[in-house]
Amino acid sequence: TRRSRRPSLSPDFVEALRAVVGAPNVSTATAVREQHGHDESMHPCAPPDVVVWPQAVGQVQELAALCHRCRVPMVPFGTGTGLEGGVNAVQGGVCFDLSRMDAIAELSLEDFSVTVEPGVTRKALNKHLRGTGLWFPVDPGADASLCGMAATGASGTNAVRYGTMRPNVLNLRVVLPDGRLLHTAGPRRQPRKRAAGYDLTSLFVGSEGTLGFLTQATLRLHPLPEATAVTVASFPSVGAAVACTVQVLQAAVPVARIEFLDEVMADACGRFSQMELPAAATLLLELHGSRRSLAEQQQQMEEIVQQNSGSSLAWAEGLDEREQLWSMRHNAWYxxxxxxxxxxGYSTDVCVPISRLPDVVVETKQDLQASGLTGPMVGHVGDGNFHCILVFNSQDPDEAQRIHAFTQRLGRRALAAGGTCTGEHGVGLGKRALLQEELGQEGLDTLRSIKAALDPHNLMNPGKVL
Amino acid sequence: TRRSRRPSLSPDFVEALRAVVGAPNVSTATAVREQHGHDESMHPCAPPDVVVWPQAVGQVQELAALCHRCRVPMVPFGTGTGLEGGVNAVQGGVCFDLSRMDAIAELSLEDFSVTVEPGVTRKALNKHLRGTGLWFPVDPGADASLCGMAATGASGTNAVRYGTMRPNVLNLRVVLPDGRLLHTAGPRRQPRKRAAGYDLTSLFVGSEGTLGFLTQATLRLHPLPEATAVTVASFPSVGAAVACTVQVLQAAVPVARIEFLDEVMADACGRFSQMELPAAATLLLELHGSRRSLAEQQQQMEEIVQQNSGSSLAWAEGLDEREQLWSMRHNAWYxxxxxxxxxxGYSTDVCVPISRLPDVVVETKQDLQASGLTGPMVGHVGDGNFHCILVFNSQDPDEAQRIHAFTQRLGRRALAAGGTCTGEHGVGLGKRALLQEELGQEGLDTLRSIKAALDPHNLMNPGKVL
Known part of the structure; x- marks a missing residue:
């Protein structure tokens, strides 16, 4: 039935694509299609039939209208750094690689806002912002495109203080599946808040390419902190590290990052980065503030860590020293x-209420052991979100099966604890069954009726989320 | 055609309502219907045909299913403190007064969360939280119900620091128009973040009762500040007051409230509350923090106010003194x-990017003068949101016409400045034409297709928003 879904993917259709964007911006080469048919996920590659590189939003509209008329599936592509198979063309069709639309426009220092096209990554934006006193804090680890981060609902280490993508997107310019152009907050608008109709911006953030193409995002920027300090603390148990986190939040210490490593990950990270790090439950903490407020935060933090039997703290305040600590954390995957x-490797992504985190982590560690699996843990513990980085031999069918069973159990364990199967990576291909359990039939039916209303022919990134 | 929309509003239908909730919880008395047919708005009263008081979510579901079968319009009612005609039963039908469902459940101090039913107001919740060290900061002025605040997408004075309702709602229990029960984040779930499918919570926040009944909200709580300080500063111009605000935000002073009063409002508030307040552009500022961080914030604030030619600051730190200052602000309406x-009175509600605020405020003041209207201004200036409290003789058709023309011009002025026609009061009855201008045809069509998908018979609060 795959063939029946794309009756028009003929030489004429490809010729029509070329007429829109020019022949050099269309490729049917196998290597190119395979490059675009999978992201950094464990899902097998599913290449599109053709890859196009539109150069302007009008071209995206024309291409979408063409695909829509011919009922050809469309898959948006940013940097391919997603983790849940979001770019896999499971029904073939046209991959829209938006990386060549990379303008940064309308930077307003007074309004703390900027507008970016899909080719702009978070690192490119922060480089552009250098010297302005502002920055964009959402950091999922990879140097992802900002529109891709919006599509996934990404977050990462700074979310506990600065929020996820959702509160940091003010407006999105979307090409709808039939080629019409939608501005989720209205054309050229960027008030800091609004109560004008349903919140379309929040609807498209996290839609994983299933409702339309995000061809521009207006983002909220934040003032750079005057001073920053980073430290590492070891704890006698997961429970002690989490109790420390809760107390930090209750004391309203405006912690910028509070990252958990279990004893396996702490040991692995220490050895990989050749730093001394005890094999213990560990918190990596970053504070932002004025110099004076930083001193107070540091003192509060020292007291709370001590109360929870944590190790004594040494603070890294210089840029090099701080970056060394964070590169250790960012290298956790390797x-x-x-x-x-x-x-x-494959990273799980559950998120639970913080009160349930110690139990869920401990049970998950027992499950790993009982399953004979390797899966050191890192976590955005201030949000209750943690990842097991599962390391396995995908050629071994028995181990692959145990990995699958483990991730299903972990998802259900998070659901039983009042949490979600995905805090920040998205549903993509692999978590659709868990999503149904998470939302219940009415929830899933509601998602489906929204999808059917906005994409009645199911052409946008089919097979994902729903 | 109104009659044709409710063919079943017969004695039998009313009897069927009584069978669900018991006769004492159904009223067709004129006085009761009129009480429920308008909120604190300037729209004329449009009474429902009948008012029901369900006592439990199952009853709401049964009543909705009954109305749905008979194609009778349904209007949710909380405290009636909305400002845009949201509860007016413009097509008649059944008003669901949810105020008797008032349970507060599942308070979790570790997770900073609580679950409330529609009868719980923000003051009742904060009273319940006394002694826990936590509070719910969103404060629209009126003692509104929290589910009503979610329905409107309310915000108010604390939003600049703590956000509007949207980021503070973790889950909503919704009765859909046909009586099915939806949990927007899945049943009994409350992770602090999630990337699991479209964000239904954000879709229902601000939906103004047009997509379903909000019968329970799980809210995010915040730690109470250790110390609080309030001050008032006078400025030589609107521009100076706004420039001061921008610098406060750029300096990352975590200001909790930063409220603007124009010289007319400052003068009126001073005289009404018998306090000395110069007739000048004024900022009312509140800071939250630990005692030490408060001292630093106060010093930063003093420097920035001075740089912008503001008056010297006296700080109110005791509860009585602070409440006196805020009661002056909260009495602005009177x-x-x-x-x-x-x-x-009627309050406008535009919100613009902060960089455009001085121009928009100055032009609006000129417009007021040229129109011969009285409309002192208050504003949540950190968000770019301000209100003209228009005071007019509604019996004078000429003045009523000038009021209407002025509010339309003000809405269009905000739109031209990249803003919105409503920052926090909602669209309701009166801003539907402006909403279309704000979103454009594609935006409005998208809202309509979502409405049609979730409420195909247009039974939920018909005539509002769209």
Whole structure:
């Protein structure tokens, strides 16, 4: 039935695509299609039939209208750094690689806002902002495109203080599946708040390419902190590290980052980055503020860590020293892979209410052990979100099966604890069954009726989320 | 055609309502219907045909299913403190007064969360939270119900620091128009963040009762500040007051409230509350923090106010003194009405990017003068949101016409400045034409297709928003 879904993917259709964007911006080469048919996920590659590189929003509209008329599936592509198979063209069709639309416009220092096209990554934006005193804090680790981060509902280490993508997107310019142009907050608008009709911006953030193409995002910027300090604390148990986190939040310490590593991950990270890090439940903490407020935050933090039997704190305040600590954290993925050279990695992504985090983490560690799996943990513990970086031999069917069973159990454990199967990576291909359990039939039916209303022919990134 | 929309509003239908909730919880008395047919708005009363008081969510579901079967319009009612005609039963039908469902459940101090039914107001919740060290900060002025605040997308004075309703709602239990029960984040779930499918919570926040009944809200709580300080500063111009605000935000002073009063309002508030307040552009500022961080914030604030030619600051730190200052601000509505005794009030609600605020405010003041209207201004200036409290004689058709023309011009002025026609009061009955201009045809069509998908018979609060 795949063939029946794209009756028009003929030479004429490809010629029509070329007429819109020019022949050099259309490719049917196998290598190119395979590059675009999978992201950094463990899902097998599903290449599109053709890849196009539109250069302007009008071209995206024309291409979408063409695909819409011919009922050809469309898959948006940013940097391919997603983790849940979001760019896999499971029904074939046209991959829209938007990376060549990379303008940064309308930077307003007074309004703390900027507008970016899909080719702009978070690092490119922050480089552009250098010297302005402003920055964009959402940091999912990878140097993802900002529109892709909006599409996924990304967050990461700074979310506990600065929020996820959703509150940091003021407006989106969307090409709808039939080629019409929608501005989710109205054309050229960017008030800091609004109560004017349903919140379309929040609807498209996290829609994973299933409702339309995000061809521009207006983002909320934040003032750069005057001073920053980073520290590491070891704890006797997961429970102590989480109790410390809750007390930090209750004391209203405006912590910028509070990252958890379990003892396996702390050990792996220390060895990988050649730093001394005890094999213990660990928190990596970052504080932002004026110099004076930083001193107070540091003192509060020291007291709370001590109350929870944490190690004494040494503070890194210089840029190099801080970056060294964070590169250790950002290399957690590679540190985990180094535990079993030649193996593949997959990151789980559950998020639970913080009160349930110690139990869920401890049960998950027991499950890993009972399953004979390697899966060191890192977590955005201030949000209750943690990842097991599973390292496994994908050529071993038995181990692959155990990995699958483990991730299903972990998802259900999070659901039973009042949490979600995905805090920040999205549903993509692999979590659709869990999503149904999470939302219930009425929830899923509601999502489906919204999808059917906005994409009645199911052409936008079909097979994902729903 | 009104009659044709409710063919079943017969004695039998009313009897069927009584069978669900018991006869004492159904009223067709004129006085009761009229009480429920308008909120604190300037729209004329449009009474429902009948008012029901369900006592439990199952009853709301049964009543909705009954109305749905008979195609009878349904209007949700909380406290009636809305400002845009949201509860007016313009097509008649059944008003669901949800105030008797008033349970507060599942308070979790570790998770900073609580679950409330529609009868719980923000003051009742904060009273319930006394002694816990937590509070719910969103404060629209009126003691509105929290589910009503969610329905409107309310915000108010604390939003600049704590956000509007949207980021403070974790989950909503919704009765859909046909009586099915939806939990927007899944049943019994409350992770602090999630990336699991379209964000239904954000869709229902601000839906103004047009998509379903909000019968329960799970809210995010915040730690109470250790110390609080309030001050008032006078400025030589609107521009100076706004420039001061921008610098406060750029300096990352975590200001909790930053409220603007124009010289007319400052004068009226001072006289109404018998306090000395110069007739000048004024900022009313509140800071939250630990004692030490408060001292630093106060010093930063003093420097920035001085740089912008503001008056020297005296700080109110005791509860009584602070409440006195805020009661002056909260009485702004009555202070405005006192300018023309016997007249009616109406509050406008535009919100613009902060960089455009001085121009928009100055042009609006000129417009008021040229139109011969009284409309002192208050504003949540940190968000770019301001209100003209128009005081007018509604019996004078000429003045009523000038009021209407002025509010339309003000809405269009905000739109031209990249803003919105409503920052926090909602669209309701009166801003539907402006909403179309704000979103454009594609935006409005998208809202309509969502409405049609979730409420195909247009039974939920018909005539509002769209």
């Amino acid at each position: 540190a985990a892979l180094a535990l079993r050279p030649g193996c593949q | 202070a405005a009405l006192a300018l023309r005794p016997g007249c009616q």
